[in-house]
Amino acid sequence: MRREGSAIGGFVPFSSLDWPGQLAAVVFIKGCPWRCDYCHNPHLQSRKTIPVVHIESQNAQGSLDWDRILEFLDARKTLLDGVVFTGGEPFTEPNLEEMIGQVLHKGFKVAVHTAGMYPSKLERSLESLSWVGLDIKTKAENYDSLTHRSGSAEPVRKTLEKLLKSDVSFECRTTWSPQWLSESDLIDLAQDLSAQGVRKYAIQRFRSLAHRSVGHELSEQSLRILDSLFEQFTYR
Numbered sequence: 001m002r003r004e005g006s007a008i009g010g011f012v013p014f015s016s017l018d019w020p021g022q023l024a025a026v027v028f029i030k031g032c033p034w035r036c037d038y039c040h041n042p043h044l045q046s047r048k049t050i051p052v053v054h055i056e057s058q059n060a061q062g063s064l065d066w067d068r069i070l071e072f073l074d075a076r077k078t079l080l081d082g083v084v085f086t087g088g089e090p091f092t093e094p095n096l097e098e099m100i101g102q103v104l105h106k107g108f109k110v111a112v113h114t115a116g117m118y119p120s121k122l123e124r125s126l127e128s129l130s131w132v133g134l135d136i137k138t139k140a141e142n143y144d145s146l147t148h149r150s151g152s153a154e155p156v157r158k159t160l161e162k163l164l165k166s167d168v169s170f171e172c173r174t175t176w177s178p179q180w181l182s183e184s185d186l187i188d189l190a191q192d193l194s195a196q197g198v199r200k201y202a203i204q205r206f207r208s209l210a211h212r213s214v215g216h217e218l219s220e221q222s223l224r225i226l227d228s229l230f231e232q233f234t235y236r
C-alpha cells in the first residue's frame with residue numbers, strides 16, 4: 001500500500017457522536033477542493049498542512065501514521081464498532097479504498113462523512129460501507145456561493161441519487177444558519193429531500209468558532225414541520 005501518500009490530519013480514538021448508535025474511531029483525512037465560508041476544519045483543506053490533531057489517547061502521542069492507527073485498532077477490537085473516515089473530504093485520499101479494506105479486514109465496520117463532491121468514488125466504495133453521512137449544504141442554486149467553487153451542486157445531486165439507489169444506511173445533514181439559508185428555504189430544502197426519499201435528516205446548529213456560540217435557533221413551528229418529513233429527524 002502507498003501509505004506514504006495517505007494524508008491523515010487527525011485521529012480520535014473513541015467517539016459516540018460521529019456515527020449514530022455506534023462507538024467509533026474517527027480518522028480525519030486532509031484535503032478538500034471546496035472553501036466553504038463556515039468550514040470548521042480549515043487546517044484540513046490542504047493535503048500538505050502539518051497535522052494539528054494528534055492521536056488522543058493516554059498512551060499514544062505524536063505524529064499521525066496509518067500504521068500506528070492500525071495498531072491502535074488491533075488493540076481495541078472488542079471496544080469499537082467501527083471506523084469513520086471524515087475530513088476535509090475523505091474521498092480526496094487516493095488510498096482510501098485500500099484503507100477501508102484494511103479496516104474491514106480487522107473486523108470493523110466502516111462509515112464515511114462526505115460533502116458529496118466525488119459520486120463515482122463513493123459508488124465504488126458503497127459495498128464496503130455500513131453508513132454514510134452526506135452534507136447537503138444548501139439549495140442547489142446557492143451552492144457555489146457557499147463553497148466558492150463552480151458547479152458544486154451537481155456532484156452532490158449525483159451522490160444523493162447513488163445513495164438512494166443503494167442499500168447503505170445514510171443520513172443527510174445540513175449545517176444551518178440564516179446567514180446562508182433562510183428558515184423557509186431550509187424547509188423547502190428538507191421537503192425536497194423528503195420527496196426524493198431521504199428518511200434520515202439532521203440539522204446541525206452553526207456554531208461560531210470565534211464566539212463558541214450557537215447563533216440562531218429554529219422556530220418550534222419549523223422543527224414540527226421538519227420532524228414530520230422524516231422517519232428520523234435530529235436537531236443538534
Ligand code: SF4
Nearest residue numbers: 032034036039088115
Ligand atoms: S466541504 Fe467540508 S471540509 Fe471542505 S471546505 Fe466545506 S466544510 Fe470544509
